Amino acid sequence: MDQKLYIVTYDISDQKRWRRVFKLMKGFGEWVQLSVFQCRLTPQQHAELIALLDGIIHHSEDHVLSLDFGQADHVLPRVVSLGKTGFTPIEQDPIIV
Structure with missing residues (x-):
């Protein structure tokens, strides 16, 4: 499967729009x-x-960044993670046929 690894981060000024974006991103x-997700x-x-996202945000008030890290199966992000939670690149879910 031709998947890329993305980090998506956002700054949404309105709490209601922020919740809509958060729920969308969870999918x-x-x-x-x-306000930070990693996606394959x-x-x-x-x-x-x-x-x-374009349909939810207000372009004059909000900001969304989508960072492309390349092919998900071949990328090894170099990440510095401080604090209680580490960072592990998201892996592909198994495909059940």
Whole structure:
């Protein structure tokens, strides 16, 4: 599967919109910390996510960043993680046929 690893982070000024974005992101990736998710997405899934976010945010007040780390199966992010929770790249879920 042609998936890339993305880190998506956002700064949403309105609490109601923030909750909508948070709920949407939970369907696309793994929550890392407040307003930060890591996602394994195909190009189509990424395009869908961006389109949905574009429809929720107010462009004059909010900000969303989607950082592309490359092919999910071949990337080894170099991350410094301080504090109680470490960082582990999200892995592909098994496919059951």
